[in-house]
Amino acid sequence: MTTAQEIMTRAATTVQAEDSVKNVGKILLQSGHHSIPVVNAEGHLVGMIGERDLIDANREVHLPTMLTILDGLIPLGGMHEYEEELRKATAVTAAQLATTKVVTAGPDESVDDVAEKLLRREVHALPIVDTEGTLLGIITRSDILQHLLKS
Known part of the structure; x- marks a missing residue:
């Protein structure tokens, strides 16, 4: 069984x-990847930023549709989406822009399990972290494909 740490x-x-968000955009473009891990000074994974996050950060924020009933405002759906748009549009740093609910894998997980996570969660890259959340590496869909072609 091949493990994540062998191909990451x-x-x-x-x-x-x-x-800065601008610097993140430059680094992401230069790297040629679809997403990039955000780490703190200790090397712990804080989140991930993808191309979509950067595009969203530069879009106009759309106010949710409100219904007025008895002098009260009731949002008609989309309140969570509005909050996310606002968060991204006002982000100044990578930590503020990053998606923090990140799917990760451990170094000893099988490549099959990692591939399953990549496909089911529809992400392009999976950070490999230790038990304390320190980023050890990353596996992309391309890494999985290269591994399959070598086998």
């Missing part, structure tokens, strides 16, 4: 939590 990229391109 150890020197993953990362951004620091305090990096």
Whole structure:
């Protein structure tokens, strides 16, 4: 059984939590990846930023439709989406923009399990972290494909 640590990229391109959103965009473009891990000063994974996050950060925020009943305002759906749009549009640092609910894998997980997570969660890359949340590396869909072609 091949494990994640055997095929992961150890020197993953990362951004620091305090990096500016503009700098994150430059690094992401230069890396050629679809997403990039955000780490703090101790190397712990804080979140992930993808191309979509950066595009969303530069879009107009759309106010939710409100219904007025008895002098009260009731949002007609989309309140969570509005809050997310607002969070991204006002983000200044990588940590503020990053998605924090990140799917990860451990170094001893099988490549099959990692591939399953990548496909089921519809993500392009999966950070590999230790039990304390330190980023050890990253596995992309391309890494899985290369591994399958070698086998």
